Amino acid sequence: MSIACSRWPRAxxxxxxxxxxxxxxxxxxxxxxxxxxxxxxxxxxxxxxxQLINLWPGLNSDxxxxxxxxxxxxxxxxxxxxxxxxxxPAWLDSPTLDLVQRDIPLNRIYRVQLTGKSKRRDLRVTxxxxxxxxxxxxxxxxxxxxxxxxLESRELGEPLPPGVYQLTFTSGAETWRQKLALPGSAAxxxxxxxxxxxxxxxxxxxxxxxxPWVEQSLLRRPDFVTVWQQRVARPEQLRWPPRSDAASLxxxxxxxxxxxxxxxxxxxxxxLGGLLAAQEN
Numbered sequence: 001m002s003i004a005c006s007r008w009p010r011a012x013x014x015x016x017x018x019x020x021x022x023x024x025x026x027x028x029x030x031x032x033x034x035x036x037x038x039x040x041x042x043x044x045x046x047x048x049x050x051q052l053i054n055l056w057p058g059l060n061s062d063x064x065x066x067x068x069x070x071x072x073x074x075x076x077x078x079x080x081x082x083x084x085x086x087x088x089p090a091w092l093d094s095p096t097l098d099l100v101q102r103d104i105p106l107n108r109i110y111r112v113q114l115t116g117k118s119k120r121r122d123l124r125v126t127x128x129x130x131x132x133x134x135x136x137x138x139x140x141x142x143x144x145x146x147x148x149x150x151l152e153s154r155e156l157g158e159p160l161p162p163g164v165y166q167l168t169f170t171s172g173a174e175t176w177r178q179k180l181a182l183p184g185s186a187a188x189x190x191x192x193x194x195x196x197x198x199x200x201x202x203x204x205x206x207x208x209x210x211x212p213w214v215e216q217s218l219l220r221r222p223d224f225v226t227v228w229q230q231r232v233a234r235p236e237q238l239r240w241p242p243r244s245d246a247a248s249l250x251x252x253x254x255x256x257x258x259x260x261x262x263x264x265x266x267x268x269x270x271x272l273g274g275l276l277a278a279q280e281n
Contacts, residue, residue, distance in 0.1 A: 076209065081262070096267060100185070110156040111153045119147055193274075202255065205257055220250075254269050
């Protein structure tokens, strides 16, 4: 996936950093994140990304972790993460990491989904959370005839936290490993039910990144095979097609915001599920 880019204005970046640091002085104060701030101010994106990853384990307060998230947002605002010097191997095409919050009646779950394309059929994937827990451990994806692959984690009852994740792909004797600074997914409120209808509020996004969008799909129960889907740019375009089998269909509506981490696409997904028979256009 190609993520659009634009430069963060230098004056705007300086103002953002000074506001985040709570100072009106040009000199940056001593903080654990000082190396990140200096690299951002000097427009040394590669250094800033690496410092952001290196400093995460040493942060020991909510205030420091919130400042870390603000610095991550400032980095994404520059070029949407395209300036992170991460190249994927030739045997791994268009890898995408989705951090998903899924709301269904009376329940909310979180999970990670990985998709991409590869001519190889021996991929193994490990994903380590900021806590060190392995959400995926040498997991094997499922493949389609054209080389597309998909892999889903187990369901979680707690949000995916912000912090540094480690993603590892292994194929044969080759390994690609990358640490990723990610925003996590906690209490997303981009989509909700209103009576029998759905209310969508597209999230804010950096100008350097693609505009968030909405995807709809219909799945046939009980095996939940997709029978219809579409992507729309604006919430007012949401419509369900007339179906004679509505009683057996499940709906998914997803609001998606995408960023890059070098050659990897990262998407934050808020998904709402329910019965088609209970929906109205």
